[in-house]
Amino acid sequence: MVVDAERVLVTVRDPGLVLVMxxxxxxxxxxxxxIPVAADAFGIAxxxxxxxxxxxxxxxxxxxxxxxxxxxxxxxxDVPREPRGVVVSPDGKRAYVTHLTLPELTRMDDLNGAGxxxxxxxxxxxxxxxxxxxxAATLAYTGVLSPDGARLFVPRRALSGDGKRPWAGQPVxxxxxxGDDSSLAQPPTGRLPGYTTKELEEARTFGTGRGPFADLTxxxxxxxxxxAFIQPRAAVYRSSTRTLLVASEGTDAxxxxxxxxxxxxxxxxxxxxxxxxxxxxxxGLERALVIGRVDGSLYRIETEDGQGPLAxxxxxxxxxxxxxxxxxxxxxxxxxAEMVIRxxxxxxxxxxxxxxxxxxxxxxxxxxxxxxxxxxxxxVAEISLEPDKDLARAQRIxxxxxxxxxxxxxxxxxxxxxLYFNASDGTLSGGFACAGCHPEGRDDGHVWQxxxxxQDEERNDPKSEPxxxxxxxxxxxxxxPFVGTNFVGTPMQYGYTRQTPMLAGLLAAKGPFGxxxxxxxxxxRVMRGSSLHGWNLPEQFCGASNMKARALALAAFARxxxxxxxxxxxxxxxxxxxxxxxxxxxxxxxQTCHVPATGYTDRxxxxxxxxxxxxxxxxxxxxxxxxxxxxxxxxxxxxxxGTAPYFHDGxxxxxxxxxxxxxxxxxxxxxxxADDKKALAAFLRTL
Amino acid sequence: xxxxxxxxxxxxxxxxxxxxxxxxxLGIGTAWAGAPDVPAGATASAxxxxxxxxxxxxLVPSAPDTASAAAPPQSKTPPVSWEGAVPLEVARPSEMCxxxxxxxxxxxxxxxxxxxxxIRLMAGSADxxxxxxxxxxxxxxxxxxxxxxxxxEICVSVQTGSGxxxxxxxxxxxxxxxxxxxxxxxxxxxxxxx
Numbered sequence: 065m066v067v068d069a070e071r072v073l074v075t076v077r078d079p080g081l082v083l084v085m086x087x088x089x090x091x092x093x094x095x096x097x098x099i100p101v102a103a104d105a106f107g108i109a110x111x112x113x114x115x116x117x118x119x120x121x122x123x124x125x126x127x128x129x130x131x132x133x134x135x136x137x138x139x140x141x142d143v144p145r146e147p148r149g150v151v152v153s154p155d156g157k158r159a160y161v162t163h164l165t166l167p168e169l170t171r172m173d174d175l176n177g178a179g180x181x182x183x184x185x186x187x188x189x190x191x192x193x194x195x196x197x198x199x200a201a202t203l204a205y206t207g208v209l210s211p212d213g214a215r216l217f218v219p220r221r222a223l224s225g226d227g228k229r230p231w232a233g234q235p236v237x238x239x240x241x242x243g244d245d246s247s248l249a250q251p252p253t254g255r256l257p258g259y260t261t262k263e264l265e266e267a268r269t270f271g272t273g274r275g276p277f278a279d280l281t282x283x284x285x286x287x288x289x290x291x292a293f294i295q296p297r298a299a300v301y302r303s304s305t306r307t308l309l310v311a312s313e314g315t316d317a318x319x320x321x322x323x324x325x326x327x328x329x330x331x332x333x334x335x336x337x338x339x340x341x342x343x344x345x346x347x348g349l350e351r352a353l354v355i356g357r358v359d360g361s362l363y364r365i366e367t368e369d370g371q372g373p374l375a376x377x378x379x380x381x382x383x384x385x386x387x388x389x390x391x392x393x394x395x396x397x398x399x400x401a402e403m404v405i406r407x408x409x410x411x412x413x414x415x416x417x418x419x420x421x422x423x424x425x426x427x428x429x430x431x432x433x434x435x436x437x438x439x440x441x442x443x444v445a446e447i448s449l450e451p452d453k454d455l456a457r458a459q460r461i462x463x464x465x466x467x468x469x470x471x472x473x474x475x476x477x478x479x480x481x482x483l484y485f486n487a488s489d490g491t492l493s494g495g496f497a498c499a500g501c502h503p504e505g506r507d508d509g510h511v512w513q514x515x516x517x518x519q520d521e522e523r524n525d526p527k528s529e530p531x532x533x534x535x536x537x538x539x540x541x542x543x544x545p546f547v548g549t550n551f552v553g554t555p556m557q558y559g560y561t562r563q564t565p566m567l568a569g570l571l572a573a574k575g576p577f578g579x580x581x582x583x584x585x586x587x588x589r590v591m592r593g594s595s596l597h598g599w600n601l602p603e604q605f606c607g608a609s610n611m612k613a614r615a616l617a618l619a620a621f622a623r624x625x626x627x628x629x630x631x632x633x634x635x636x637x638x639x640x641x642x643x644x645x646x647x648x649x650x651x652x653x654x655q656t657c658h659v660p661a662t663g664y665t666d667r668x669x670x671x672x673x674x675x676x677x678x679x680x681x682x683x684x685x686x687x688x689x690x691x692x693x694x695x696x697x698x699x700x701x702x703x704x705x706g707t708a709p710y711f712h713d714g715x716x717x718x719x720x721x722x723x724x725x726x727x728x729x730x731x732x733x734x735x736x737x738a739d740d741k742k743a744l745a746a747f748l749r750t751l
Numbered sequence: 752x753x754x755x756x757x758x759x760x761x762x763x764x765x766x767x768x769x770x771x772x773x774x775x776x777l778g779i780g781t782a783w784a785g786a787p788d789v790p791a792g793a794t795a796s797a798x799x800x801x802x803x804x805x806x807x808x809x810l811v812p813s814a815p816d817t818a819s820a821a822a823p824p825q826s827k828t829p830p831v832s833w834e835g836a837v838p839l840e841v842a843r844p845s846e847m848c849x850x851x852x853x854x855x856x857x858x859x860x861x862x863x864x865x866x867x868x869x870i871r872l873m874a875g876s877a878d879x880x881x882x883x884x885x886x887x888x889x890x891x892x893x894x895x896x897x898x899x900x901x902x903x904e905i906c907v908s909v910q911t912g913s914g915x916x917x918x919x920x921x922x923x924x925x926x927x928x929x930x931x932x933x934x935x936x937x938x939x940x941x942x943x944x945x
Contacts, residue, residue, distance in 0.1 A: 191873045191874050191904065192873075241930070248902060248928070249874055249902070249904070250874055250875070250902050251874060252872045252873065252874055252875055252876070252877060253875070253876050253877065254876055254877030254878055304811065305810040305811050305812065306812050306842075307810060320810070322843050322926075322939050322941060324812060324842050324843055324926070324928070324937050324939040325843070325904075325924070325926040325928075325939040325941065326874055326902060326903075326904045326926045326928060327873075327904065327924065327926070330906075330921065330924045330941060331843070331924060331926065331939060331941035332941065333810055333843075333941070334810070451810070
C-alpha cells in the first residue's frame with residue numbers, strides 16, 4: 065500500500081488489482097479506480113512524480129508499471145520467482161525488486177518508457193556466510209532505500225549464515241550501494257599482525273587475563289550475534305535517526321537497527337516488543353543477572369524494587385526466548401547477583417500475543433510513532449518511538465492495539481494461524497516458524513539436507529518415521545554447522561536431500577503425508593515435522609504431551625487459512641492442449657499416478673530411481689548420503705509451475721529439464737518429441 | 752543431558768580453542784610487536800563526542816568528524832604514543848566504548864562486560880589495524896587508520912555460557928565506513944547487540 069496526499073493505492077492479490085481510493089471525510093476511503101494487473105499483486109511503489117506505480121506480482125513473477133492518470137498498465141515485465149518488495153530511486157530512474165526465494169535483486173531501468181530489467185547479484189551476509197552456500201537467502205519480502213537513494217537495505221534470512229540456530233542460518237540486513245550495485249559489506253583483506261613471544265605467553269594463560277588480541281578468525285567461524293529479528297516481514301527507514309525499523313514476524317516485535325552500519329542486523333539499537341507482558345519476575349527482585357541458555361545469550365534483568373519498570377532486556381528475554389525452554393530465576397540478595405537457573409517446561413499458552421505476526425509498518429510524519437499491522441491477531445499496534453525514559457511503564461511493556469475485526473476463522477484454525485507464524489513456541493517451532501520455510505504456505509525454493517538420528521535407520525518400520533533435523537543447503541554442498549565448515553576440504557556425506565514442499569492447496573486429502581507417506585494424517589505429519597525446526601532430542605518434540613493440540617490447530621489453519629496461489633482462469637492454448645493430451649496418453653502414463661481427479665496424485669508410495677542429475681550437479685564430491693529407501697509418495701502436480709526447482713533433491717531447475725532428463729523414471733517420456741516435451745511443460749504450468 | 756545443539760556448540764568450542772592456540776602459534780615474531788600500552792592521559796581525554804553517558808544507544812546520530820578528513824595520511828604504522836589524541840566523533844556511540852583519534856588514526860577502546868574471547872576484523876583492510884589490551888579500562892583498544900574507501904568492521908566477542916558450556920557471544924561491533932566522495936568516515940558502534 066502507498067499513500068500520498070490525494071490517494072491510497074492498495075494491491076489486491078486475487079484477482080490481481082491496484083485499487084485507487086481517495087480519502088473522504090464522511091465516507092472514509094472511496095474507490096476511484098480498479099486497475100487490473102498480473103495476479104498475486106503484492107508490492108507497490110510510486111515514481112517520484114507520482115505518475116506511475118510499479119507493482120510486483122509474486123506468483124506470476126511479473127512487475128507491472130501502471131499509468132495512474134490513465135489507470136492502465138503500460139508495461140509488464142517477466143522477472144524471476146516471487147518478486148515482492150519494490151523501491152524507486154529518488155531520481156526516478158531506477159527501481160529495485162526483491163525476491164522472496166532468491167538472493168539476487170532485479171533492477172528496473174527506463175521506468176518512464178517501456179522498462180528494462182537486469183539481474184543484480186547481491187551477496188548474502190557476505191561477512192557471515194559459510195563458504196558452502198553463500199548464495200542461500202530467503203524471506204526478502206521488502207527493501208528500503210535511504211532517502212538519498214544511495215543505500216538499499218534488504219532484511220532477509222541468510223540460510224548460510226552462522227547463527228544461533230545453525231540449521232536456519234542468520235537474519236541479516238544486507239546493504240546494496242546503488243551507485244555501482246555492490247554490497248557495502250566486503251570481506252576483509254590482508255592479514256593482521258601476530259604476537260611477540262611474551263604476548264603469546266600471556267595469551268595462552270587462559271582465564272588469567274585478556275592478553276594481546278589479534279584476529280583470531282580461522283577457517284570460517286564467526287562471532288555469532290543473537291537474532292535481532294526472525295522472519296523479517298516489513299521495514300521502514302526512520303530519517304531523523306538514520307535507523308531502520310524491521311518487523312519481526314516470528315517474534316512479534318519491531319527492532320530498530322543502525323542504518324549507518326555495515327551490518328545493520330548486528331547493530332540493534334532498540335527492541336519494541338509487541339507480545340505484551342506475559343512473564344513477570346518474582347516480587348522483590350531488585351537486580352538480577354541471568355545467564356541463560358535460552359538461545360545462548362546472556363541477559364540482564366533489572367527492576368526497581370520489584371515494582372518499577374522492567375528494563376528493555378526483560379522484554380528482550382521474552383522475545384528472544386524462542387526455544388521456549390524458559391528460564392526460571394531466583395535471586396539471592398545483593399549484587400553480584402547469584403542466580404539459580406533451572407529449565408522449566410514451556411508455558412502452555414500457545415499463540416498468546418497482543419500483536420501476532422507483524423506484517424506491515426508505517427511511520428508518522430514526525431517519526432515518533434510507528435503503526436504495525438498485526439496479521440494473525442487482526443489488529444494495528446501503535447508503538448511510541450520516544451526514548452524509553454520519556455515513556456510510561458505501560459508503553460514500554462505493552463503496545464496499544466486497535467482490533468480491526470473479529471477473526472473469521474474458527475477458534476482452532478485461528479490458533480493455528482498464530483502458531484504458523486510464531487517462531488517462539490517452544491513446543492512447535494524451535495526458533496523458526498512454519499512460515500520461515502513455507503512463506504504464506506508456499507515453498508522457499510530451497511533444498512535441505514536432512515540429518516537423521518539413529519532411529520532413521522529403522523525405516524522399514526512404517527510407524528517410526530523419525531524426528532529429523534534439517535540443514536539448509538540450496539546447492540547441495542555439505543556443510544555442518546560449527547564443525548564441517550571450520551575445516552574446509554573435509555567433505556563428508558551426511559543426510560538426505562529434501563526440497564521444501566509447498567503446502568497451500570495441497571493438504572486437502574486425509575492422508576498419507578510426508579515424503580515417504582508415513583504420516584497417516586496431517587496432524588501426525590505436523591508433529592513429525594515440528595522436529596525439523598530445532599536441535600532438541602526427538603522425544604522433546606515428537607513426544608511432547610502438549611503437541612497434539614498445536615498440531616490439530618495447525619492442520620486446521622493449513623486447510624482453512626492458507627490461500628492458494630491465484631489461477632489464470634482461461635482456455636488452454638493450443639500448445640497447452642497438446643501437452644494435456646501428452647499427459648493423458650497411456651504411452652506416457654503420467655496420469656496413472658498423477659490422477660487429475662484427486663489433485664494430480666494418487667498418494668501412493670512408489671519406487672523412484674536416483675536422478676542422474678545428482679551426479680551432474682553435485683560436483684566431484686558427493687556431499688550427502690545416497691537414499692537407502694527410494695520409495696517416495698507421488699507428489700501432487702497442482703501449482704507445480706511455480707515451485708522450481710524440482711524433485712526431492714532439487715536437481716531439475718525447470719520443468720523442461722525435469723521432463724528432458726526424466727529418463728523414464730516417471731512414466732515414459734524418452735520417446736516424446738521436443739515439441740511434445742515443451743507442450744507437456746506448458747500444460748503442467750496450468751495446473 | 753546436553754541437547755543436540757549444546758553438543759554441537761561444545762564441539763565447536765573445542766575446535767575453536769584448538770584453532771586459537773594454533774593461530775597464536777603462527778603469529779610469533781611478526782610485526783607490531785612491542786607497541787606500548789596506552790598512556791592513561793589519552794584514555795582520560797576520551798570524554799567528548801565519542802563517549803556516551805547515560806544508558807542505551809543514542810538513536811540520533813552525530814555529525815561525522817570532518818576534522819579527521821582534513822588530516823592527510825601520516826604513517827603506515829599506528830602511533831606509538833597517543834599523547835595529544837582528541838575525541839573522535841562517533842555517529843552512533845556506545846556506552847561500552849570510547850573513541851579518540853590522532854590524525855588519521857582512530858583508537859576505539861571497548862570494555863564489554865565479561866571475558867573478551869576474541870576480536871576479529873570482519874570487513875575491510877587489515878593494513879594498520881591493531882588490537883591491544885586496554886589494561887586500565889579492562890578491555891581492548893581497536894586501532895585503525897581512517898582512509899577514504901574504508902568499509903571496515905571489527906567484532907569483539909565475549910565468553911558466555913554457564914554450567915558446563917562455554918560460548919562466544921558478540922558484544923561489540925564497530926563499523927567504519929568512508930565511501931569515496933564522502934567528507935569523513937562514519938563510525939557506528941553497537942554495544943551488546945543482543
